[in-house]
Amino acid sequence: MHDANASRASKTLVPRTASAVLVNPVGLHARPSVKLTQCAKNFAAKIEIALAPDGPWTDAKSPVKVMRVKAPQGAMLYFRVAGSDGDAALAAVLALVHDGFGEA
Amino acid sequence: MTEIHLIGRAASPGLAIGPVTVLTVAAVESRRTTGDPAQETASLKAAIEGAAAELAELIEAEQGEAADILEFQVAMLEDDALAEGAFDAIAAGAAADHAWRAVLNGEIAGYRSAEDEYFRARVADLVDIRDRVLVHLNGAAKSAAITGGSIVAGDDISPSAFLAADWRGGGAIVLSAGSSSSHVAMLARARGTPMVVGLGPLSWQDRPPALALVDGDAGTVIFDPEPETRRLFEHRMSAVNAARAVADAGRVKPAFTAGGRRIAVLLNIAAPEDLAGLDPAICDGIGLVRTEFLFGASQGLPDEEAQYSVYRRILDWAEGRPVTMRTLDAGGDKPIPGLTIDGESNPFLGLRGIRLSLSRPEVFRLQLRALARAAVHGTLKVMLPMVAIPSELDRARELLDDEVVALRAKGMDGSRPPLGIMVEVPAAALRAEDFEAGFYSIGSNDLTQYTMAAARDIGAVADLNDTGNPAVLALIARTVEAGRARGVEVSLCGDAAADVRLTNALLATGLTTLSVSPIAVARLKATIATVNP
Numbered sequence: 001m002h003d004a005n006a007s008r009a010s011k012t013l014v015p016r017t018a019s020a021v022l023v024n025p026v027g028l029h030a031r032p033s034v035k036l037t038q039c040a041k042n043f044a045a046k047i048e049i050a051l052a053p054d055g056p057w058t059d060a061k062s063p064v065k066v067m068r069v070k071a072p073q074g075a076m077l078y079f080r081v082a083g084s085d086g087d088a089a090l091a092a093v094l095a096l097v098h099d100g101f102g103e104a
Numbered sequence: 105m106t107e108i109h110l111i112g113r114a115a116s117p118g119l120a121i122g123p124v125t126v127l128t129v130a131a132v133e134s135r136r137t138t139g140d141p142a143q144e145t146a147s148l149k150a151a152i153e154g155a156a157a158e159l160a161e162l163i164e165a166e167q168g169e170a171a172d173i174l175e176f177q178v179a180m181l182e183d184d185a186l187a188e189g190a191f192d193a194i195a196a197g198a199a200a201d202h203a204w205r206a207v208l209n210g211e212i213a214g215y216r217s218a219e220d221e222y223f224r225a226r227v228a229d230l231v232d233i234r235d236r237v238l239v240h241l242n243g244a245a246k247s248a249a250i251t252g253g254s255i256v257a258g259d260d261i262s263p264s265a266f267l268a269a270d271w272r273g274g275g276a277i278v279l280s281a282g283s284s285s286s287h288v289a290m291l292a293r294a295r296g297t298p299m300v301v302g303l304g305p306l307s308w309q310d311r312p313p314a315l316a317l318v319d320g321d322a323g324t325v326i327f328d329p330e331p332e333t334r335r336l337f338e339h340r341m342s343a344v345n346a347a348r349a350v351a352d353a354g355r356v357k358p359a360f361t362a363g364g365r366r367i368a369v370l371l372n373i374a375a376p377e378d379l380a381g382l383d384p385a386i387c388d389g390i391g392l393v394r395t396e397f398l399f400g401a402s403q404g405l406p407d408e409e410a411q412y413s414v415y416r417r418i419l420d421w422a423e424g425r426p427v428t429m430r431t432l433d434a435g436g437d438k439p440i441p442g443l444t445i446d447g448e449s450n451p452f453l454g455l456r457g458i459r460l461s462l463s464r465p466e467v468f469r470l471q472l473r474a475l476a477r478a479a480v481h482g483t484l485k486v487m488l489p490m491v492a493i494p495s496e497l498d499r500a501r502e503l504l505d506d507e508v509v510a511l512r513a514k515g516m517d518g519s520r521p522p523l524g525i526m527v528e529v530p531a532a533a534l535r536a537e538d539f540e541a542g543f544y545s546i547g548s549n550d551l552t553q554y555t556m557a558a559a560r561d562i563g564a565v566a567d568l569n570d571t572g573n574p575a576v577l578a579l580i581a582r583t584v585e586a587g588r589a590r591g592v593e594v595s596l597c598g599d600a601a602a603d604v605r606l607t608n609a610l611l612a613t614g615l616t617t618l619s620v621s622p623i624a625v626a627r628l629k630a631t632i633a634t635v636n637p
Contacts, residue, residue, distance in 0.1 A: 020441060021439050021441050021446060023439055023440070023441065026222040026285075027220060027222060027223075029222045029223060029226065030172075030173070030176040030226060030229065030287070031172050031176060033176075033179075034172075034175060034176050034179045037179065037183075038179075059185075062183050062184075062185045063176075063179040063180055063183050064180055064183040064185040064186045064211075065183075065185050067180070067223075067226070068214065070218050070219075070220060070223045072219075072220045072222075074439055074451070076446060076447075098441060
């Protein structure tokens with residue numbers, strides 16, 4: 001599968017993916033979206049989110065676009081990153097989701 | 105002039121009376137376009153930057169929730185993606201204000217059609233953003249200022265309009281549309297401003313009403329009340345105010361009904377931090393410790409030591425008062441990564457609560473062991489969530505007994521706390537006497553939702569989600585009767601315990617123990633004192 005190939009080739013510029021369940025009470029809405037985009041902007045890597053493993057992909061650095069995804073609580077959120085600091089970026093955004101954006 | 109009664113949905117509790125201010129849609133007058141795309145682009149850019157700067161200034165004066173809400177608006181404004189379409193339209197010859205309005209209206213329509221109420225509730229934020237930029241573009245035409253103490257009526261109200269008004273002198277918000285999930289509703293609850301939403305079209309015959317009575321507990325509004333209606337309402341308000349003063353004073357005293365019946369008032373807590381700064385004397389113990397908080401963080405499932413130390417801290421706080429801890433209640437609306445099942449078609453009817461714990465005995469045993477170790481430090485009781493049939497309790501009891509034996513075999517301290525069940529599945533309420541439970545604790549939220557087949561977070565059926573419904577009260581009474589027959593304690597720990605409109609009905613079922621969040625203790629005790637017998 002695409003995911004497995006991607007994670008094996010983590011040293012190349014092939015995008016890496018991961019997923020996590022949205023555990024905070026109200027899904028990816030106003031405050032969580034702001035926190036996610038603020039976190040994503042700390043990295044040079046391209047970071048995208050989606051509600052399905054094959055997209056459509058949305059720029060995780062744009063609060064307007066992230067809000068348009070309207071990801072509800074309990075949804076599985078998929079991440080795709082590409083760039084030199086992609087590993088750190090992926091870890092940071094996943095930690096944020098796991099922590100329920102500090103409001104779980 | 106006859107009084108007008110409207111029924112909506114309660115969004116923020118409390119009673120208010122005051123003159124009515126009708127929010128009118130601010131008709132921003134059209135502006136003269138320059139006809140030059142470069143200048144129009146510059147104007148819109150400047151307006152967006154001006155609006156963001158204005159918001160940043162407002163944030164300075166706010167804290168917590170209000171600041172977060174404004175920061176969200178700033179983040180949206182600073183994102184080029186928001187105005188992208190408007191700049192394209194301007195390049196094609198549109199005027200800046202028309203282009204901005206069209207693009208934002210499209211964005212707003214997307215939120216309005218969202219399935220999720222939380223996203224629909226963001227419409228007010230987007231309208232707020234749209235209008236703030238329009239005011240910067242076109243100048244003037246700000247909506248009328250809200251005078252302190254007035255009842256603000258309208259279709260919806262923006263967070264900016266709410267924050268611009270002074271609510272310290274009273275007042276309330278009544279909306280034809282709106283949502284109890286909106287940012288304004290959150291702010292209103294935090295500031296103690298009553299708010300009612302979903303009243304339906306507010307249409308007046310010739311002129312708007314002069315006065316309104318707002319009941320933010322019941323979700324009702326009366327416009328232009330008759331003198332007698334007003335008198336009764338004012339009487340109620342002063343009684344509520346007096347009761348609040350008495351309640352605050354009576355918080356540390358034990359609760360008795362007017363007839364002298366002693367009612368135990370316990371606390372519901374979600375984490376030990378909820379107890380910070382609280383005097384244990386305000387309660388007769390802790391009726392519900394939700395242990396999910398231990399499992400929510402990113403570090404994975406908590407180990408035995410981490411659990412033990414948290415349980416012990418809570419028992420230490422209680423100074424010997426009974427503390428009921430609920431074993432992990434994951435699933436349903438509380439997914440836990442790596443533990444709960446993703447993608448169940450109906451998680452509320454799926455593998456949750458005790459069902460999940462019994463399917464993952466290694467996780468469950470760890471929690472039972474930590475609880476048994478903590479039990480030696482106070483009066484601990486352990487409660488199992490979502491039990492439907494007696495064999496679930498029996499299997500959990502075997503696991504607990506095993507763990508206690510294992511602890512002692514290792515020479516460690518541990519004792520076997522009483523094991524009870526949470527009564528929240530109608531099947532358990534109907535046959536409560538069949539369970540060899542050490543106690544029963546009624547979880548009224550789920551019991552109501554399963555009995556009425558209505559979720560409370562779905563606005564369209566929220567009216568059906570009523571713990572005061574005779575069917576739900578009958579199941580509560582039946583559980584109380586089973587407890588009496590078996591000689592074990594019965595308590596109620598759902599949100600209904602804190603709903604003082606239900607206190608009379610709940611105590612009439614024979615309940616003598618209610619468990620509520622710390623903030624609700626004073627009001628509940630004061631209400632209990634008015635109940636007969």
